[in-house]
Amino acid sequence: MWKAVRVGAAAVLAAALAVTAAGCGSEEPAAGDEKVTLSYAVWDKNQVPVMEELAAAFTKDHPNITINVQLTPWADYWTKLRAAVTGGAAPDVFWMNGPNIQLYADNGVIMPLADKVAEAKLDLGVYPKALVDLYTFEGKVYGLPKDFDTVGVWYNKELFDAAGVKYPADGWTWADFKAAAAKLTDPAKGVYAVGANLAGQEYYYNTIYQAGGNVISADGKKSGFDDPATIEGLRFWTDLIKNKQSPDLKTMTDTAPLQLFESGKLAMYWGGSWNVAEFGKNEYTKTRVDAAPLPAGVKQATIIHGLANVVSAKTKAPAQAWEFVKFLGSKPAAEILGKKGPIPAYTGTQDAWLAANSQFKGKVFLDAVAYAVPYPVSRNTAAWNDEEFKQLTKAYTGEVAVEAAAKELATQMNALLAKE
Amino acid sequence: MTATVTGTADDVRTAVPAPVPARRRRRWRHRGAEAAWAYLLIAPTGLGLAVFYLWPVVQTGYFSFTEWGPFGGHEWVGLDNYRTLAADDEVLTALRNTVTYTVLGLLGIPLAVLFAALLNRPRLRGVSAYRALFFLPVVTMPVAVAMVWRWLYNGDFGLINYLLSLVGVEGPHWIADPATALYAMVAVGIWTSLGYNIVIFLAGMQSIPREYYEAASIDGAGALAQFRRITLPLLSPSLFFVSVLSVIGSLQLFDLVYVMGGSGQAARANPAFPRIQTVVHLFYDKAFYTNDRGYAAAIVMALLVLIVILTAIQFRLQKRWVHYG
Structure with a gap:
């Protein structure tokens, strides 16, 4: 008899545990006028304050919707986002970039916004066409452009003065750059001309297009890495390392080029317009650095890219999330963004950005739009981006000749493109 | 494997399981009620282990025969x-x-x-x-x-x-x-x-x-x-x-x-x-x-x-x- 009671008690206990466990999983669905908290995932810590300001401005007009800005540093952003999407816990609204948009749209992870844009009678012509195209997949737009960026040369005036080199100016060329690099390098002081960072957007993509090469064919089907002009664009960097005018990969693994530049060890830093936030705040760079256009090779080129805000296809509050994205794409939001963040995408709001960053020649980055090349992407950009790093590391360390590495990369990339 | 930091000499010795004598299994039958209690008391730990350790191992074993899409979803690919x-x-x-x-x-x-x-x-x-x-x-x-x-x-x-x-x-x-x-x-x-x-x-x-x-x-x-x-x-x-x-x-x-x-x-x-x-x-x-x-x-x-x-x-x-x- 006791035994039965005991077993019964155990069963009740187990059942109770099971019920509690089940209770944890369910969440209230969000309805129209209920209070909703939207998560908004971003990766740039410099922009967190302005994102929070935008969120607050939005909540002021929509008291029922609060925004929770979630920062994940760039290095882990996509890894974490993919894991979150796979696990069904994607943020409601998040930053999207060029290399990832097609993958996310193609797999139904993000919501097409075309119908909502039409319904709200939004004019997409207020954003640069290159950006709207970047976020359009199979004829539907998936994100509202937030900002744009171009690449320029940030230089340390103090180091230029010390070496007696003229500051870079409009119309300077690869030859000018190389001559300056030779003079600026000072092994005794541990100063290098530039850090040949193994990165596409700010580094070798620019020189590839300047040399007249290409990363991917216009139809996105064929790799351009076996093009001799492309290889010249890569050699630009491997030569700098070889001539010890740039630190080698070992040094840059230990200390990132940005840190080297901010401690006066690099005379030049190829960076984006987004760096104004960092350099304007850093005690060292605040007064010592300025921006110049990229040097021209066979032609002038800079990579243009911009972010967009997208809505998760699985969000529990699609109406509210769209409302927020619409606000982020609006002129008032662009004006707030321009004052404290990157160059806003909304045409006509860029003056706020220029005024807010008047200590630097910010116009360099706006002028660059005239000759800018869109960031190269395909349906699964990340796959061949990964191959770029694997193959080019060998060229940068000098383990493999740059032609051989580039050709191998082209072969691997074409194989990946064929699978898309 | 989690290493708990409770190292005393006794722990170290008991950490190595002694060989199980065949007799013990017979003895257990006589202790039915006590065994039920014992199971009940180790159930929380046992359940935890099963849910958070054993089940993932089984799942991982299964997944090793599959190919995944970029955002979840998988198909059987055998020994590929x-x-x-x-x-x-x-x-x-x-x-x-x-x-x-x-x-x-x-x-x-x-x-x-x-x-x-x-x-x-x-x-x-x-x-x-x-x-x-x-x-x-x-x-x-x-x-x-x-x-x-x-x-x-x-x-x-x-x-x-x-x-x-x-x-x-x-x-x-x-x-x-x-x-x-x-x-x-x-x-x-x-x-x-x-x-x-x-x-x-x-x-x-x-x-x-x-x-x-x-x-x-x-x-x-x-x-x-x-x-x-x-x-x-x-x-x-x-x-x-x-x-x-x-x-x-x-x-x-x-x-x-x-x-x-x-x-x-x-x-x-x-x-x-x-x-x-x-x-x-x-x-x-x-x-x-x-x-x-x-x-x-x-x-x-x-x-x-x-x-x-x-x-x-x-x-x-x-x-x-x-x-x-």
Whole structure:
């Protein structure tokens, strides 16, 4: 008899545990006028304050919707986002970039916004066409452009003065750059001309297009890495390392080029317009650095890219999330963004950005739009981006000749493109 | 495998399961009611283990036969992943690195025994302070440890190279140079685990009865002979326990490599990375960076088999050299 009671008690206990466990999983669905908290995932810590300001401005007009800005540093952003999407816990609204948009749209992870844009009678012509195209997949737009960026040369005036080199100016060329690099390098002081960072957007993509090469064919089907002009664009960097005018990969693994530049060890830093936030705040760079256009090779080129805000296809509050994205794409939001963040995408709001960053020649980055090349992407950009790093590391360390590495990369990339 | 830090001499001994006599099974039948209670009481732990350990293992086993889409969703591909695995240079390199780590990591054991013996000296002053110092790395978060060592190892601005420069030596880029990276990481690994191992050995040494040493010294045995003939044999259960944990820990090394060597893009731009990537890091990379989850599952299943085999070998060998009693 006791035994039965005991077993019964155990069963009740187990059942109770099971019920509690089940209770944890369910969440209230969000309805129209209920209070909703939207998560908004971003990766740039410099922009967190302005994102929070935008969120607050939005909540002021929509008291029922609060925004929770979630920062994940760039290095882990996509890894974490993919894991979150796979696990069904994607943020409601998040930053999207060029290399990832097609993958996310193609797999139904993000919501097409075309119908909502039409319904709200939004004019997409207020954003640069290159950006709207970047976020359009199979004829539907998936994100509202937030900002744009171009690449320029940030230089340390103090180091230029010390070496007696003229500051870079409009119309300077690869030859000018190389001559300056030779003079600026000072092994005794541990100063290098530039850090040949193994990165596409700010580094070798620019020189590839300047040399007249290409990363991917216009139809996105064929790799351009076996093009001799492309290889010249890569050699630009491997030569700098070889001539010890740039630190080698070992040094840059230990200390990132940005840190080297901010401690006066690099005379030049190829960076984006987004760096104004960092350099304007850093005690060292605040007064010592300025921006110049990229040097021209066979032609002038800079990579243009911009972010967009997208809505998760699985969000529990699609109406509210769209409302927020619409606000982020609006002129008032662009004006707030321009004052404290990157160059806003909304045409006509860029003056706020220029005024807010008047200590630097910010116009360099706006002028660059005239000759800018869109960031190269395909349906699964990340796959061949990964191959770029694997193959080019060998060229940068000098383990493999740059032609051989580039050709191998082209072969691997074409194989990946064929699978898309 | 989780190593709990409750190392007393008794724990160490019970950590090694005694052979189960066949008789016991019959006895259990008579204890039905008590057994029901026993099961009920271990149910929370048992359930936890089943849900959070066993079930994921089974699932991973299943996933190792599948291919994943970029955002979940998978299809059965049979042995494809294992076929790729067998021919994958990257896996082979990671495996070689992991084995090197494991073997070099074992060097930490004699070191720990030595320190434990020194700390066990009866009239050592400030012994608690020393013990606390040695144990400090164990209670520090691995990521913090790795971060600090990363700075120490920095080729241009690190403390180690600065000290070397004072004596006129130009130190390498410790963790970015293929020639040194692996050893630099092994050193940190040994340093971190030293404290834990010392505690186990200290406990083991203190459970050895004093009388043995007294008898030995009456018979004229010196300190070294006592250490060899009494301490080492009686310490063998602790040695066995530590070596099993050390091997498993090394085979599963991840955090040090992740923080010091980088991950994803940063790892690929680190020229030393192919020399330090471990199997678990490769698994992480495949599962979460390149999103090849099925293949990643196959990699850890292979690692699981390796761990089981190595641990089984260790348990077999223990009969030859471990003395209980």
